Structures are given as structure tokens and as C-alpha cells.
Amino acid sequence: MPKKTSSIEIKNRRASFDYTFLETYVAGIVLVGTEIKSVRAGKASLVDAFCYFDAKGQLWVKGMNIAQYFWGSWGQHEPARDRKLLLSRHDLRHLRQEVRDKGKTIVAVRMFISEKGWAKVLIALAKGKKEYDKRASIKEKDVRRELERGDD
Helix, strand or coil: CCCCCCCCEEECHHHHHHEEEEEEEEEEECCCCCHHHHHHCCCEECCCCEEEECCCCCEEEECCEECCCCCCCCCCCCCCCCEEEECCHHHHHHHHHHHCCCCEEEEEEEEEECCCCCEEEEEEEEEECCHHHHHHHHHHHHHHHHHHHHCC
16 A cells, blocks of 8 residues: 655755755665654754765765654654765765865755655755855846736
């Protein structure tokens, strides 16, 4: 019997304002104990979340906050710990090569529960926007909003 689709979707809205996304990947995330229950309750935050490679070549997400589970007791998790991301070797190798270029980074964009019930994170290879790029993005958004209002 297939599981119902989850409405849990945690977004990092600031990331699209600060970065231009070049490529996106869906990665699994290693959670322990009560973390998955907190995620399913929507008690997670991706603000300031970014990814880095450790010495072993594994990809980790830093800055992700998953609140402690309210009903948990002695087995609580640490809310702001680094969490391991799961990707194929090919994707890891490609991302590691791209991050070596100056100005590129990996940011966590969205967290969701897949159809199978697994927690997934949408990560993006991103390049930082300059100040004038941010102003242009705001101007485009305002023009688009005005056009939509004018049609009513």
C-alpha cells in the first residue's frame, strides 16, 4: 500500500535571494533518534544552512536546526549538529570538483519527506550574487507583481 504524500516542506527562502542556483540535487539525510519526528512535525529550519566536504570526502550540512521533539525524553538529539548527506559517488565527485572553483558553494534549499517516507534535502550548487544582481532580482519581482495585478 503506497504511503500518502506528505505536506511537510521546509524552505530556505533567503538562499534564492543571495545565490544563483547552477545545479540542484536531491540528497538523503542521516537523522538519529527523535529528529525525524521533529521534521514530520515541521520543526526544522534551513536558514544559514550550507554544505561542506570533510577530509574523507563525505558531504555534511551545517547550520540546519531541527528542534528537539516535545514528547521525547532521555533520547533527545542535539538541535544544531552537523548532519551527513547521502549522494552517489559520481555526484559527490562532481560537486567536490565544482566547489573548488572560487565563488561556488553548496546550499540547502528545501527539505521534504519523500513518497517512501524518507527525509530528503534539495541542495544546490550556487554562486553568490553581487549587490547589483540582488537589486535586479527585486526589480524583476516587482515588475512581475505589477503585471499580475494589472490583469485583474
